[in-house]
Each structure stands twice: as structure tokens, then as C-alpha cells.
Amino acid sequence: MQRAEDRCPDTRERNQRDMTMTLQRIFSDQDKAQIEERGLSVEQAMEQIRIFREGAAPLKLNRPCTLQDGIFVVGEEEGGELVRLHEEEAGAGRMLKFVPASGAASRMFKDWYRILDAGGLQDEDSRTKFLRDLKKYAFFEDLKSVLAKAGRNLDDLLEKGDVCPILSTVLAADGLSYGQLPKALLKFHLSPEGSRTAIEEHLVEAALYVKDAQGRCRVHFTVSAEHEGAIQEFLRRIDEIYEKRWNASFDLSLSIQHAHTDTIAVDLEKAPFRDLDGFLVFRPGGHGALLENLNALDGDIVFIKNIDNVVPDSLKPSTVLYKQILGGYLIRLQRRIFSYAARLTEGGLTEDELSEIIAFCRRDLCLSFPPAFNGASLSERCRQVFQRLNRPLRVCGVVRNVGEPGGGPFWVEDETGALSLQIVEEIQVDSNSESQRSLWRAATHFNPVDLVCGVRDYLSRKFDLRQFVNPRAISIARKTEKGRELYALELPGLWNGAMADWNTVLIEVPLETFNPVKTVEDLLRPQHQEK
Structure with a gap:
């Protein structure tokens, strides 16, 4: 049933004004100073509390992505061609590896x-x-x-x-x-040269699939502020060893999650949560906050992979092969997208030429257009197609669902009924809807955080990635702070809502390429024991 305030805009606006006035009275001058010291505005803090009180809007699942319905499979012959494309562009220096590495080992x-x-x-x-x-x-x-x-x-x-x-x-x-x-500094595996930490395994991987023709390997780690110094010192100690061992020159950089991406916490009554000294409590905004770090990089083709998803050398060939296949797939798509985008900006397309581009959008990018699209003028359709093509692109590896916790690929409906491919976490699904929960349980594939991203446009200009976020794709979770319960707000996840308006392509990859370490006992799995 529609609420009275939804039927009456005046009522809704009045309620919003009343809530704003109430929230403004919540914060003392000390609170406002604390908020601004973190690089946030009071208005942003009020908006976050408003979200807590109104609740997070769940996504509307249409159906799970399945093979040939959103998920593509690469054959052996095609894979060889994609590897060649990857190696060509890697040699040209277009590749960078981005590793979220702030996770604590505790x-x-x-x-x-x-x-x-x-x-x-x-x-x-x-x-x-x-x-x-x-x-x-x-x-x-x-x-x-x-x-x-x-x-x-x-x-x-x-x-x-x-x-x-x-x-x-x-x-x-x-x-x-x-x-x-941090997990990055734990010894994960044995190798012929001795034991290796997780961060060392990522350097080895980088040497195998992002190295350019001059031997340069660009790798960026996001780390927590408390561990930044220790990781910097560790990388300084091992850098030369790995450069000699892998005939590479590592270009390593670190960044920390910015304080202004932290979110305010609330108590169980949805009032600002305070520590024992009366100060507001802020919490990290989740991995979605790392979009700022990714956006700040001078990147072109960026591989994203979590710090704990690494394997010893005996299993690296499969991992590297499918990284190259994902990279090659992105490059092949980019070449078509860039060619079409340039052609659309030139103007003068015929109906047949535009039809070819639209067919590519639907077939290769799984894009859909609004109902009114077909009845629009040729110039308007050209404008809309260009707007859909001229976005960041990501090619995501997905694996068969074997019960690992985490998100998966789905066709998602927006408020207009249009469909898009999204990586969805369970917390984003309407828990009160049996039909939505049933769709969630029907997922055939899982997101292992195995992405390659194209973050430049057809003129080689960097996209502002903040322009392609679904700001409503936030989540609220119940947490504890020194034994006291609170609600925490997480920003749209890096590979969820933060990339919601990217062009997304899903490729099935073997399960053997996904080997996360969530507990210390995971290191005893055969995949993490060097043969």
C-alpha cells in the first residue's frame, strides 16, 4: 500500500524538512567540529543518519545470470587470441594491478x-x-x-x-x-626460495601478467593507516630481491582509505553513537570507499584482486592464463567501443550503421534500452547509444557457486524496469520477500573479486569514476563497538553499487582460480600447499 506521504509531495517534503531540523539539533558545536575535521560536512552526516532511519532500499532482482544469459564462456581457440591481445597491450604499458590489502589478520x-x-x-x-x-x-x-x-x-x-x-x-x-x-604480511606459502607472504605472491603475479616491454610492473596496494609504515618497510626490503628474481622493475605505490569516506555510526534507536567520552563514532565505509583510491590512480587497464586470493607457484599458470583472457576480452571490447564512440561523435550515421552498433550493445555488452528508445529520432538514439557506450568498462570473472559466502551476478531491475548486470551481495536483497530470496538462492555463479577494468574513454581521458555510482546501493549492518551494539553504514561496494553504472561483462573462469584465505585453516587446503 502506498504511504500517505508518497501520495502527497507536500507531505513528503514537510516530513523531510522536519527530519532535517531534528537532525540539525542532534549535533553540538563539538560534534560539528569533529565532523568537519574528518573532511565531512554536517549535511553529509545528517544524510547518513536519515538513511539509517529510512532504511536501505533493496535491489530488485530479476533473475540470476547464467551461462548464455549474461555469462559468456571462452573457448580454447578464442582464449589463445585473447592472450595475444593481452600480451600486446601489457607490453605497451597499459596494465596496473590494484590490490585492496587493508584486511586485518585477526x-x-x-x-x-x-x-x-x-x-x-x-x-x-x-x-x-x-x-x-x-x-x-x-x-x-x-x-x-x-x-x-x-x-x-x-x-x-x-x-x-x-x-x-x-x-x-x-x-x-x-x-x-x-x-x-595485516593479512598482507602473513606468510601464506612455501616456495623453492623459502616462505612467501601474501603481498609477495601478488608481486610474483604482477610480474607474470602486468609487466610491460621494459619490465615495468605497476602495482598499487590500499592499506590501513596503522599498517602503512610496516608494509612500506617490508616492500623496501624485498623489492630488489623480486626485481632480480623476476627480471622486473616494480613500480609500487600505497594509499590509505580516506577519512572523509568513513560513515557515522548510530545506536539501536538510530541516534548518533558516541564513545564513553561523548565523541561521535565513525567507522570505515567498507570497500566501496576504495573507489576514491582507484579514481585517484593514473590507470588505464586495472586488474583488481583481493589480498588473500593467491596461490603458490604450482597453481599460478591457470590463474595467469585467465587473467590474460579477461584482459584480452576487455581489450577486444574496448577497441569496438572506442571505434563506435568515435563514429557516433562524428555524426551522419545511417539507420543501418546505428543498427550495427545497437546490436553490438545488446549482444556483446548485454545492454538494454528504455521502452521509448525505438520510437525516438535517429539523432536521439545516437545520443543515447553514445551515452551508454562512453562509460568505464569492467570484465568480471565469475566461478560456479559452491557455497562460498559473498556476492553473485544478477540481472537487476531499476525503477523504470530497465535491466542491467550487477554484482549483488546478500545484504542488498529484500529479506522480507520470499520471491527475491528464492532468486538469490537460485544463483549459479559467484563473484570471486576477479576484475579487469578499463577506466579511460575513447580519447584516452580518465573517467571520473564517482559519476557512475549508484548512491542508493548502501547497506546497513549491526556491529559492536567495545561490547556495545550499533548500526554501521557501508558505502556502495567497490564492485557492487560503486560500479553499478559501468558497462559490465561476465566471463566464467575455473574454480581453481579462486582460493581465498578467510581462516588460518584455509592455508591447509591443497591449493595452498606447494607440491
């Missing part, structure tokens, strides 16, 4: 913290398995060395089944400090 070890709090493993079988598996971790030798410096023998602890000193040494600041480090 979440990986939640089970180990629980065991430590419980005073060890009481179950004999669990204890035996833990002690047996310990030797499989890439950080085992480091653990042994740190214990030895403290006057303890790891072999003795293993023989006695004494779990707590081992866990404490792995996690504590006076040990390996893995409970305080």
Missing part, C-alpha cells in the same frame, strides 16, 4: 583465540590434528625460531601436546604478532 585467527581463551584443546583428536597440521604452515620455521629465542623448544611442546604456548607465540605481539598484522 579475523583469520578467531578460532585460535577461542582455543587460547579456553586453555587449550580438550579433545584429544582435535589436539593431535592441530599439532600434526602445524608443520604444514609456511610460518612454522619462524615459529620455531621465535620460541627458541625465548628459551623454549617447539619439538618438546609438540611432544607434550602443549597448545597454548604455541598459539600465544603465533598471535602475541612479543611472538610472531600474527594477531596484530
Whole structure:
């Protein structure tokens, strides 16, 4: 049923004015100064609280993307041609790798913290398995060395089944400090040259698919402010080693999530959440805030991949092959898009020429046009087609859905009924609608965050990526802050709402290219154990 305020614009406007006046009274002069110090305006903070009170608008799923209905498959012969295209443009220096790397390792070890709090493993079988598996971790030798410096023998602890000193040494600041480090600096794998951290594995990958003809590899990491110095120092120590080993010149850069992308938190009554000293609490706006970092880069073709999705050398060939296939697919599309965009700006197209471009848009980019499109004049249709083509482009690898948590590809309807391809997270789905939940459960594919992005237009000008965001694709989550519950607001996710108005193409890639590490036990999976 339509609400009274929706039927009457005057009522709706009056309610909005009343809410604005109420929100303005919420903030003290101290609050306003705190807000502005973060680079936010009071109006932005009020708008965020208004979103909390009105709720996030769910997306409307039309159907899951499936093979031949939004998801393309690349054959072997076609793949070879795409690899050639990728190598050609990589050699020309167009490639850059963008790695969100601010994730803390503490979440990986939640089970180990629980065991430590419980005073060890009481179950004999669990204890035996833990002690047996310990030797499989890439950080085992480091653990042994740190214990030895403290006057303890790891072999003795293993023989006695004494779990707590081992866990404490792995996690504590006076040990390996893995409970305080970012994932980027954890040792993930063994290699012929020794153990490698997650960040080192990304350097190796970069040398294999973004290196140009002069050997230059451009890699950008987004990191948390607290770990920026440690990561910079680590990269300085290993840079020369990897340059010699992989015959490359690494152009490495870091950025942190900007404070002005943080969002205000509210309590369970939707009032501003305050710490024990009475100050407003702000929280990071989620990975969608990294759009600012991506937008600030001098990029052209940008690969995006999470810090924890890496494999040892034995599995890299498949990973690299499909990165090259995704890159080649984007380049092939770009060449057609750029040619058509230039032709549209020249003017003078015939109906047949425009029909060819429209067919490309529908067939190759899965684009749809509004109902009134067909009845519009030739010049108006040319304008609309150009507007749809002249956008950032992303080619997303998707894998078969095997139950991993995370988003997936869907056809989504906007308020006009037009369809678009989107990567959707479960929190964006209407939980009160059984039909929408049923569509969510019917997804056949999963988003492994395996993207290659074209961020320049047909004249090689950088797009302003902030112009292609769906600002309504926010999400609200219930969190805790030092034991107190609150609601947190996350900005449109980097590969969700932040790229909602990009041109999107989905390519199926093998499941073996997706190997995230969400818990420390994931490192025991065969994919992370070097053969």
C-alpha cells in the first residue's frame, strides 16, 4: 500500500524538512567540529543518519545470470587470441594491478583465540590434528625460531601436546604478532626460495601478467593507516630481491582509505553513537570507499584482486592464463567501443550503421534500452547509444557457486524496469520477500573479486569514476563497538553499487582460480600447499 506521504509531495517534503531540523539539533558545536575535521560536512552526516532511519532500499532482482544469459564462456581457440591481445597491450604499458590489502589478520585467527581463551584443546583428536597440521604452515620455521629465542623448544611442546604456548607465540605481539598484522604480511606459502607472504605472491603475479616491454610492473596496494609504515618497510626490503628474481622493475605505490569516506555510526534507536567520552563514532565505509583510491590512480587497464586470493607457484599458470583472457576480452571490447564512440561523435550515421552498433550493445555488452528508445529520432538514439557506450568498462570473472559466502551476478531491475548486470551481495536483497530470496538462492555463479577494468574513454581521458555510482546501493549492518551494539553504514561496494553504472561483462573462469584465505585453516587446503 502506498504511504500517505508518497501520495502527497507536500507531505513528503514537510516530513523531510522536519527530519532535517531534528537532525540539525542532534549535533553540538563539538560534534560539528569533529565532523568537519574528518573532511565531512554536517549535511553529509545528517544524510547518513536519515538513511539509517529510512532504511536501505533493496535491489530488485530479476533473475540470476547464467551461462548464455549474461555469462559468456571462452573457448580454447578464442582464449589463445585473447592472450595475444593481452600480451600486446601489457607490453605497451597499459596494465596496473590494484590490490585492496587493508584486511586485518585477526579475523583469520578467531578460532585460535577461542582455543587460547579456553586453555587449550580438550579433545584429544582435535589436539593431535592441530599439532600434526602445524608443520604444514609456511610460518612454522619462524615459529620455531621465535620460541627458541625465548628459551623454549617447539619439538618438546609438540611432544607434550602443549597448545597454548604455541598459539600465544603465533598471535602475541612479543611472538610472531600474527594477531596484530595485516593479512598482507602473513606468510601464506612455501616456495623453492623459502616462505612467501601474501603481498609477495601478488608481486610474483604482477610480474607474470602486468609487466610491460621494459619490465615495468605497476602495482598499487590500499592499506590501513596503522599498517602503512610496516608494509612500506617490508616492500623496501624485498623489492630488489623480486626485481632480480623476476627480471622486473616494480613500480609500487600505497594509499590509505580516506577519512572523509568513513560513515557515522548510530545506536539501536538510530541516534548518533558516541564513545564513553561523548565523541561521535565513525567507522570505515567498507570497500566501496576504495573507489576514491582507484579514481585517484593514473590507470588505464586495472586488474583488481583481493589480498588473500593467491596461490603458490604450482597453481599460478591457470590463474595467469585467465587473467590474460579477461584482459584480452576487455581489450577486444574496448577497441569496438572506442571505434563506435568515435563514429557516433562524428555524426551522419545511417539507420543501418546505428543498427550495427545497437546490436553490438545488446549482444556483446548485454545492454538494454528504455521502452521509448525505438520510437525516438535517429539523432536521439545516437545520443543515447553514445551515452551508454562512453562509460568505464569492467570484465568480471565469475566461478560456479559452491557455497562460498559473498556476492553473485544478477540481472537487476531499476525503477523504470530497465535491466542491467550487477554484482549483488546478500545484504542488498529484500529479506522480507520470499520471491527475491528464492532468486538469490537460485544463483549459479559467484563473484570471486576477479576484475579487469578499463577506466579511460575513447580519447584516452580518465573517467571520473564517482559519476557512475549508484548512491542508493548502501547497506546497513549491526556491529559492536567495545561490547556495545550499533548500526554501521557501508558505502556502495567497490564492485557492487560503486560500479553499478559501468558497462559490465561476465566471463566464467575455473574454480581453481579462486582460493581465498578467510581462516588460518584455509592455508591447509591443497591449493595452498606447494607440491
